[in-house]
Amino acid sequence: MSRAFGRRKRWLATLLGTPTGVAGVVLLSALVILAIIGPPIWGDAAVKSDFLRTLRPPSPAHPLGTNGSGQDNLARVLVGTRLSLLMAAGAVAISASIGLLSGALLVTVGGRTQRIGATVIDTWLGFPSILLSVLIIAVLEKGRGAIVIAIGLSIAPFFARITLTSAASVVGLDYVAAGRLLGLSRRRIASRYVLGTIVDSLVVAVFSMFGQSLIAISALTYLGFGGARSGIESWTSIDWGSVLNDSVRNFRDQPASVLGPAIAIALAGVAFGWFGDALGRSLNPRLTVRSIGGTPRLTTPGETA
Amino acid sequence: MSEPVLELSNLSVSFGRGDRRTTVVNDVSLCIEPGEIVGIVGESGSGKTLTAMAAADLLPTGAEMHADRWMFEGHDLSRITRGNRGPVLGGRLAVVFQDPMSSLNPARTVGAQMSDVVRVHHGQSRQAARATAVDRLREVRVTAPERRVDEYPHEFSGGMRQRAMIAMGLMTPPALLIADEPTTALDVTVQADVMSLIAELNREHGTAVILVSHNIALIAEVATRVLVMYAGRIVEEIDAGSLATSSRHRYTRALIGSVPRLDAAKDQPLVTIVGAPPDPSTIIGGCSFSPRCTHVSEECRSSRPALVESDAGLVACVHPAGDDL
C-alpha cells in the first residue's frame, strides 16, 4: 500500500533526519559489520605472536604498531569488537528483562508495594554502578560471565525506573480507562495500551544503556576483572578493555597503541546513544510530524489535501 | 484629550526563519484609552494571546514582533531596548495569566512576591510593603489576608491564586492590566467573582484593561469595546453593547450563534461553522474565514477585505451582515 510505504519512508527520514542520527546509524552499522566479519578476517593476525617484532611503532604493516607479544594492535581492536558488543548485549538483555519485569509487576500491583518498590529501585540506582559491579564480581568469580551479570544487575534498576515511571503515568490516562470500559482483557491493556505506548522510551533506554554498559564492561576488563590470560590465546577472548589494558601497560614504549581501543570504546558508546535518540524520535509518530514538514498535519501520498 | 495608555499599530508576530517562517499575528492595531476595558475574543490559533503578550512585552522566546508604532503612556517602546523597558512598564503594566501557578514563584511566599514591585520601584521598606500587600489582598477579597500573605502559592486555591495575581498587579495601581483568559481554569462562580473584581479595579483606579478570552459572552459582559480576531487578524471591532445585535462580520455572527444560551429554545440546533480554525502555517488567500463562511463568494477568496468603518465599529468582510446578497 502506498500509505504504508509513505509511513515507512517517513520513519526512515526521521531516523536519518539529524546529523547525529546519520552518524549513529553509520557507526552502528559499521560496528555490527565489523563484529561479524572481523574475527574471520583478522582473527589470526590478532593472536599471532611474533617475538622478533614486539612493541613496534606504527608502520604500513602494523598501522597501530604491535604489542608486547608482537601481535598487531589494529587487528586486536577490530577483532575485539565482537566480544565487546556481545558482552554489552548480554548485560543489557539481563538488565532490561529484570527491570522491565519488576517495573511492570510493581505497576500492576500498585499501592503501597509500588511505593516501597520505587524506593528500593531509587536506592539501588543511587549506588555507583561500577562499585556495585565490583562487589558482585567479588561474590561470583572473576571472569567475563561475572562481568556481564554484574553490569546487568547494576543497571537493571534503571530499566525498572523507566518502566515504572512511564507505565504509571500512562495507566492513569483516559484512554486506558476507555479500554477498560470496552471490556478489553487485562493482557491486551497491559501489552497494547501500556507497553505499546512506553516502548519508545524503553527502546531509547536500551540503546543508551547498551553504550554505557559497553563502556563499563571495557572498564572492568581493563581493570583485569575478566580473569587471567590463559596460556594460548584465542581471538574469542579479545575485547576492547583487555586490549586497552595491554596498550596502557606498554604506553611508554608504544603510545600510539592506546588510540585504537580508546577511540573504539568512546565511539561505540556515543554511537549507541545517538542511534537510540534518533530511533526514539522516529518511533514516536507525534514527533515525526514536526521534523518532517512545516505543517503539523501529515498528508498521505496520493491524497489531495 | 489624554493620550492613549497603549498604542500599537500594524503589529505582526512571527516564528521561525526562512521558509519555515510563520506569521501568526498580522496587521493588528490597538489603541487603548485610559480607563477603558477592551476585550479580545477569538478561538485557538486566532493570535489573541500573542497580541496581548506582544503588547505586554512578554512574547515567548523565538517569537519576533514588528510594529510600526508601539507606545506605552507616551514612551516609544520600539526605541527602547528590551532590557531597558523595565522602568517604563514596571508598576504601570500588570499581567494576569490563565494559569497563575506558572507565574507565581512556588518557593516564595505570596506576600514576598507582591512586595517586590513596591520595594523596587518605590523603595518601600519590607514592613511597609507587607502592609500594602495585606491591604491589597483584602481588597481582592482574600479571607484572612494577614495570615494568607505569609503563605506559599500552593496553599492557595485556583481562584485565590488568580485573585492574588490581581492583587499583585494592584500594588501600584497600574495604568493597564492585561488579563489573558484569567478565568478559563476556574468555576463559573469564581469566574464571576474574578470578573467583578477586574471591573471594580477598572472603576476605582481608572485602570485600563485588555481582557483576552475565547468566551464571547464573558467579554461582552465586561468590556466596553470588543476586538474579534480570526486567523491572526482583527476581523471586527465593535462596541460591546452592539455585539449581540449589530455585529456585521459573518464570523462574529456565526460565533455568537454557536454559543449555547441559557434562555434559548432547546429544539433549535446551534449554528455550526464547518471545518476548524486554520492552522497559522497554512496561507489562505483572500479572507481567512472564506473556507468556512456560508456567504462566501469568488471575491472573498481572491482578495483580503480591509478593516473599514461600519455603523457599529470596524469590519473586514466582503459581504457584511446587514446588506445580504
Add this chain to the structure above:
Amino acid sequence: MLSVQGLSVSYPGSDVVVVQDVSFEIPAGGTLGLVGESGSGKSTVARAVVGMVRALAGNVRVEGVDVTGGSAAAGRHLRATTQMVFQDPAASLHPRMTVGAALVEAASVRPDVARGQGDLAMEVHRLMDLVGLPQTFVDRYPFELSGGQRQRVAIARALAPRPQLLLLDEVTAALDVSIQATVLNLLKELQVELQLTYLAISHDLAVMRYLCDSIAVMELGTIKEIGLADDVFVSPHHPYTVALLDAVPQLGRPRRDRIVLSGEPADPADRPSGCSFRARCPLGPEADPERQRCVTTTPVLVGDAHRVACHFPLNSD
C-alpha cells in the same frame, strides 16, 4: 434505564466522602445533566456508575440490573450497555492506534454484532458515517486530527459496542466554541437516531441547557436540586442554583443585580453541620441570623417532580 439509589463514594484509600447519598433516575432516551462546581462530586458519580471507583453505599442499576457489586456478570452487563466519552479526546484515544484500528478494536468486543474481517470493516464504515467522519480518516492517527475530529472518533468508539447508555464527561470542554456546537448537535442527532440515554456532566450550564431534559445540581457531593431542565433553569428553587445561573455570562443580557458567591466551597473532609452550602449562601444564616435551621438541620430533597434540598427555597409557590 439508569437508576442510582443512595450512592455514596469516598476517595480511594481515605474515608473522605465525596459523594453522599445521591439518587436519580434517567428514563430510556432521556438526558440527565449533573452540574456543579469542581469538587462537587459530579464526575465521581459518573465514574462510580461505570465502576471506575467503588461505591461505599447504595446501588447503580442499568436496565434494572444491579451493576454495583463488581461481579463478572455485572461487569459484562455494564460493558454491554454503558460507555463513556471523556473530556479530553487527546488523552482518551490511544496515541499509537489509527482511527480504524481503534474502531475495529472497540467493535470486536461485540462478536454478536461483527465477526469477520468484512463485518468489522462494514462496522467501522458505519461508525464513521454515524459521527460524520470521512472514510479517508481510517488510516489517520489521533495527532493527525483536529480536536473536534478526535472527539468524533471518541464518540464513535464509545458507540461501537452498541451501548444504550452513554456517559458524557465534559465532552466539549476542551473544544473551541465553533467546534463545540457541531459536537453538541451531533450528540443530539445520535440520541434520536440510536435512542440513546445520556448522563451528561458539565460545568457549563448553557451547554447543559441545550443538551439535557433533566438537571441535577450538585454541591459538595450532594444533590441540591433536581428536576426538569425547564423547571430548574426557569424557576430555580435553591440559592446555589440561582448563583450558578447568575454566574454564567449571557450575550445580550443586561448586567443586573446578581448573586455572586464569595469564599470557597466547604472542605469535604470537614463537612459543616446542617446545609453544606450555608457558609456561602447569600440568603442563609450568614446573611440572615434568623435562619439557624440551616446550621442545625441538614435539608433533604423534598418535592415531587422538581425537588430541592433547602429550608428556604426560592420561587416556589
